[in-house]
Structure formats: C-alpha cells, structure tokens
Amino acid sequence: xxxxxxxxxxxxxxxxxxxxxxxxxxxxxxxxxxxxxxxxxxxxxxxxxxxxxxxxxxxxxxxxxxxxxxxxxxxxxxxxxxxxxxxxxxxxxxxxxxxxx
Numbered sequence: 001x002x003x004x005x006x007x008x009x010x011x012x013x014x015x016x017x018x019x020x021x022x023x024x025x026x027x028x029x030x031x032x033x034x035x036x037x038x039x040x041x042x043x044x045x046x047x048x049x050x051x052x053x054x055x056x057x058x059x060x061x062x063x064x065x066x067x068x069x070x071x072x073x074x075x076x077x078x079x080x081x082x083x084x085x086x087x088x089x090x091x092x093x094x095x096x097x098x099x100x101x
Contacts, residue, residue: 070078
C-alpha cells in the first residue's frame with residue numbers, strides 16, 4: 001500500500017513537472033514573439049524618425065530660403081498671409097475632426 005502511494009505520488013510529480021515545462025516553453029515562445037515584434041517596431045520607428053528629421057531639415061531650409069529672399073518691408077504682409085493660410089488649414093482640420101464625432 002505504501003509503495004503504491006509513493007508510485008502515485010512520483011507519477012503525479014512527474015506529470016506536474018512535464019505540464020509546467022510545457023507551460024513554461026509556451027510562455028517563453030510567446031515572450032520571444034513579443035520581443036521580436038517590439039524589435040521590429042523599434043526598427044520601423046527609427047526609420048520613420050530618420051525620415052521625419054530629413055523632412056524637417058528640408059522644411060527648415062525652405063523656410064530659411066524664403067526668409068532670406070523676402071524683402072524686409074514685405075515681411076509683415078507675408079506673416080499675415082502665412083497666418084491666413086494656417087487658419088484655412090486649421091478650419092479644414094477641425095472640420096475633418098468633427099466628422100469623426
């Protein structure tokens with residue numbers, strides 16, 4: 001009777017170890033996939049960041065060229081035009097945002 005109890009206890013212990021090992025393997029696999037996904041997203045984000053910095057640099061150069069090419073007496077008029085253009089753009093953006101609601 002005692003030997004049967006020990007055999008059942010040992011068999012239960014081995015089954016539990018196998019089940020835990022399987023569960024641990026699945027968890028490691030899931031975490032590895034998550035890690036790979038995060039690493040891939042990080043690479044995409046770095047590429048996007050580099051592209052955005054290049055675009056920003058180009059935009060800043062264009063602005064510098066425009067500022068340098070505008071005569072000083074026309075700067076106030078140009079600023080007003082830019083503000084009007086920004087206002088029109090913001091109205092369009094607000095209208096698009098309100099469509100989502």
